[in-house]
Amino acid sequence: MPIHARHSLRVLLCLAALLALPGLTLAQDAASGTAAGPQQQRELRRAQIQAERQALQAGRSSDEAACYQQFAVHDCLNQVRARVREAENRLRRQELQINDEERREKAAERRRSIEERQQEQRQNLQSGEKPPPMRATERGNAQTRAQQAQQRAAEQQHRAAQQAQEQQERQQAEAQRASESRARYDAKQQKARERREQHERDKAQAQASGRKPPAPLPAP
Numbered sequence: 001m002p003i004h005a006r007h008s009l010r011v012l013l014c015l016a017a018l019l020a021l022p023g024l025t026l027a028q029d030a031a032s033g034t035a036a037g038p039q040q041q042r043e044l045r046r047a048q049i050q051a052e053r054q055a056l057q058a059g060r061s062s063d064e065a066a067c068y069q070q071f072a073v074h075d076c077l078n079q080v081r082a083r084v085r086e087a088e089n090r091l092r093r094q095e096l097q098i099n100d101e102e103r104r105e106k107a108a109e110r111r112r113s114i115e116e117r118q119q120e121q122r123q124n125l126q127s128g129e130k131p132p133p134m135r136a137t138e139r140g141n142a143q144t145r146a147q148q149a150q151q152r153a154a155e156q157q158h159r160a161a162q163q164a165q166e167q168q169e170r171q172q173a174e175a176q177r178a179s180e181s182r183a184r185y186d187a188k189q190q191k192a193r194e195r196r197e198q199h200e201r202d203k204a205q206a207q208a209s210g211r212k213p214p215a216p217l218p219a220p
Helices: 003-019 027-032 038-067 073-126 136-209
Strands: none
Touching: 038 073
């Protein structure tokens, strides 16, 4: 029997075994006239995925063993392993899709529950009824959340103040460095002017007395 045919047979056998388990068959629902709900349908799809995964794991060894009876052993092994990887990836994508559907449904249920409670509270307020007193656990949770919110706000304010102080210190340090650099530059320029003036005076005195004039100043 070809490898693909054996794999398909294993999938069907595993699926039939799983569907025979209580809670995983649609036969009872059909007999009672009750349609399977979304959660039951997801469980059935998960059972199908599990059946195919078990078939893959059970058949991989036998398929690889069959490859050693063929002439092109490596080509056969590569085909078997590629098929298993492709099937595993496909099953994983199906599982992710099922989990995503389940998360969306639960999120929608939570939103509906919150909206129903809010609607009930609004109706009670409109009818003049007082809201039920908050239980001790709810009060404790509310106080804890309020304290945590205050703590986070205080930490944010502290970080903001610290960042502002660090920024101010950096600006002051930069201004100080700029001032010191400017002062060094001005002092250097003043010394250069004084040297030029002294050189001009020496040159004039040498010319007046007939002496050899001083050597020119080096280029700045």
